[in-house]
Each structure stands twice: as C-alpha cells, then as structure tokens.
Amino acid sequence: MEGKRDDGIRKGPWKAEEDEVLLNHVKKYGPRDWSSIRSKGLLQRTGKSCRLRWVNKLRPNLKNGCKFSLEEERVVIELQGQFGNKWARIATYLPGRTDNDVKNFWSSRQKRLARILQNSGAPSKSQKNKRVVQSYHGCCQGSDSRLALEAPKFSSSSEESSARAQSCSSSCIENSDMIKMVPLPDLVNPRLLTFETNFIHQEFSPAEKNPSYIESQPQIPFSQQPELTFSPESQELLARLEDPSIFEMFGPLDTCGLGNGADQLFELVGSCRTGANETIDSSITPDSFFDDFPTDVFDHIEPPPSPSER
DNA sequence: AATAAGGTCAACCGCAACAAG
DNA sequence: GCTTGTTGCGGTTGACCTTAT
Structure with a gap:
C-alpha cells in the first residue's frame, strides 16, 4: 500500500514528518495551493492527497477517534x-x-x-x-x-x-x-x-x-x-x-x-x-x-x- | 489458540464544477 | 469558447482491529 509510484508520488499512510510539512504549509499560506506543495518539492504527494489529509486529519477541532454521539x-x-x-x-x-x-x-x-x-x-x-x-x-x-x-x-x-x-x-x-x-x-x-x-x-x-x-x-x-x-x-x-x-x-x-x-x-x-x-x-x-x-x-x-x- | 467474520478508518480514484489563461 | 489546472465531493477499497466461533 505504502510506497512511491513510478512518477515519484508517495501514496499510503502519512508520516508524522509529512504532516508537519503540510501543517507548516497551511500555517504559511492557508489551506489552499495544495498542488504547490509538491511543485515546491516539499512533499511527494499530490495536491489532492494533501488537501484530503488536511481536511480529514489535520484540521483543528476535529473529533478524531471519537464515536458518533x-x-x-x-x-x-x-x-x-x-x-x-x-x-x-x-x-x-x-x-x-x-x-x-x-x-x-x-x-x-x-x-x-x-x-x-x-x-x-x-x-x-x-x-x-x-x-x-x-x-x-x-x-x-x-x-x-x-x-x-x-x-x-x-x-x-x-x-x-x-x-x-x-x-x-x-x-x-x-x-x-x-x-x-x-x-x-x-x-x-x-x-x-x-x-x-x-x-x-x-x-x-x-x-x-x-x-x-x-x-x-x-x-x-x-x-x-x-x-x-x-x-x-x-x-x-x-x-x-x-x-x-x-x-x-x-x-x-x-x-x-x-x-x-x-x-x-x-x-x-x-x-x-x-x-x-x-x-x-x-x-x-x-x-x-x-x-x-x-x-x-x-x-x-x-x-x-x-x-x-x- | 486459531480462524473467520464484522466493523472502523484512512486513503485513493474518478468525476464534476469552477477559475485562470 | 476552449483548454488546462485546481478543488471539492462521493464512491470504493484495503488495512487494521475487535468480536465471535
């Protein structure tokens, strides 16, 4: 599952370091320009993947791991x-x-x-x-x-x-x-x-x-x-x-x-x-x-x- | 204890809408 | 108006965990 594609794009589970890079990007530029993360060489992830990671896991105030009330x-x-x-x-x-x-x-x-x-x-x-x-x-x-x-x-x-x-x-x-x-x-x-x-x-x-x-x-x-x-x-x-x-x-x-x-x-x-x-x-x-x-x-x-x- | 079945979760894919050039 | 890139969304998949047998 985890690994790189032929085009060098990483897939699979995110590492803590990647999260950190992504968070830094969002801090600097806000939750946008996802594809620039890759074009700048910060991460070998697609813009889509970065956005998804932010929205689903890194965004503040998420109820991660909490069952639906x-x-x-x-x-x-x-x-x-x-x-x-x-x-x-x-x-x-x-x-x-x-x-x-x-x-x-x-x-x-x-x-x-x-x-x-x-x-x-x-x-x-x-x-x-x-x-x-x-x-x-x-x-x-x-x-x-x-x-x-x-x-x-x-x-x-x-x-x-x-x-x-x-x-x-x-x-x-x-x-x-x-x-x-x-x-x-x-x-x-x-x-x-x-x-x-x-x-x-x-x-x-x-x-x-x-x-x-x-x-x-x-x-x-x-x-x-x-x-x-x-x-x-x-x-x-x-x-x-x-x-x-x-x-x-x-x-x-x-x-x-x-x-x-x-x-x-x-x-x-x-x-x-x-x-x-x-x-x-x-x-x-x-x-x-x-x-x-x-x-x-x-x-x-x-x-x-x-x-x-x- | 081993295995199967079920449940949960994270992530990917394809498509559509939209904007910029 | 067309093309291309970006973003957002919904469907789906597969790994992992838990529970039942």
Whole structure:
C-alpha cells in the first residue's frame, strides 16, 4: 500500500514528518495551493492527497477517534433523509466531523442494517439473543426525534473548543458497567416509550423523495431531545415485530433463554407498540435483566445523572 | 489458540464544477 | 469558447482491529 509510484508520488499512510510539512504549509499560506506543495518539492504527494489529509486529519477541532454521539447519529440520519448522500453538506451540521466521517458512519450503518435484514430469515443461535436485544434497543426511541437543524457557524474560540471537547468525551464514555447498576425504571422513562414507524420508513425512503416529510415533523432542539434514545436501525427490527411470524425466527428459543427480564422485554415491546404509558414493574431485577444482554446494547445509553444532578 | 467474520478508518480514484489563461 | 489546472465531493477499497466461533 505504502510506497512511491513510478512518477515519484508517495501514496499510503502519512508520516508524522509529512504532516508537519503540510501543517507548516497551511500555517504559511492557508489551506489552499495544495498542488504547490509538491511543485515546491516539499512533499511527494499530490495536491489532492494533501488537501484530503488536511481536511480529514489535520484540521483543528476535529473529533478524531471519537464515536458518533446519539445526537450526531440522529443528525446524520435526519439529514441523510433530507439531503441524500450529500456528506459534505451533512458534515457542516456536525462540528468536528468531516464528510469522510459521516460517509464512513453511514456506510457501516448500512452494512449493519443490510446484514441484519439478510440474516433475519435464518438466524444463528448467537444472533437470536442479539436480535431481540436490538429490538428492545430500538423500541424506546423517543417519538420526538425530529430536529431543528441549522448549519452552525464555527469559530475557533476556546469556549467552543472546550465545549466540544466535553461533548466528545461524554459521548466516548464506556458506560455499560454504570448502566448495569441502574434500576430499570430509571433507565426507561415510560413517557418515552412510544414508537414511530414513520422513522423507519424514512430511513428506507429518504425524505428527499418526499420532502414534505421533514417539514411535517415537529422540530425540537437537541436540548429538548428525549434523554433516552436508541440506535434507530433497531426500530426497523421492531417494526418487524408487527409481523406475527417474526417470533418464528427465534425458533425454539423462548424468553427463558434470555434471562429473567426477557418476558418484560416482550411486554415492553408490546407497550412500545401501543404507545401505552404503563410503568415498568419495579420488581424486575436489573442485573438479571441486563446481564444477558451483549454490552453493545448499552453503547448508546447515556450514563445516569448523579444523584446531585437529579 | 486459531480462524473467520464484522466493523472502523484512512486513503485513493474518478468525476464534476469552477477559475485562470 | 476552449483548454488546462485546481478543488471539492462521493464512491470504493484495503488495512487494521475487535468480536465471535
């Protein structure tokens, strides 16, 4: 992969020295004249390659190596529906994210979805657990997930970067252990247990084809987003629960195989579907309920507020 | 422990839009 | 108006890492 082409142009991973040269160039001349970097003999890289490196890795305030937060995830899904695969445009709504980040995020997500759907006919034993979990995972998506989006104006103020750093670190928290300690009623706010199949339809029939969809949705800012939401692809799976044959896919597996809480899980799914406001039985043992879940189900659950924050 | 499968990320490629000559 | 060079964008690929078997 790494190496020089016949014309002497280097390709492949960038070295620290190359980054340094590129950064120096940008400091001196700004993020432009990429091709002059090579013509001046500073680097054996194409202008395109230099630009790409700057945009994706060296630009200040990038959230490199930071998983997409729930909010970011929602923004991408929302805007992909609105704009289609206009990654650069979508990225302008996500501070610190590049078009490449958004593109990669989306394609992984699509792959995952495709695989889930493809496997749904004949799930392996190990998939059974996961699929149910994902259904649960998705069923609690807040119904008011429409967003008020406005392309932000970025500044380089320290205030903004520290806020950014904070949001980045909070979204990177590995919180499965903390979550395991939280009683179920604290995690699942019954008010949030409504389900909106439109959301799924949107994912597979982008609103670009139906722009009125976006406009018709109530728009609320991030700060008013439901505090507990789940990965949206799971909603598609949940939608499949409408199909009575869905449970056949689990074969002989019954809820006993999923731990003590699985019965509640299916009740929960049912209440999600009806939008009922039942409260969750507080006699459920949280540990037994969650222990059978793969930890990735917790990935998108915000850590609970500390008692002082409540 | 070894291997396969899946996921993530960085980088390349081709194309289109735009500007300069 | 045409050609050429530059920039920006979206699609794709391959390496690497993680997780499952």
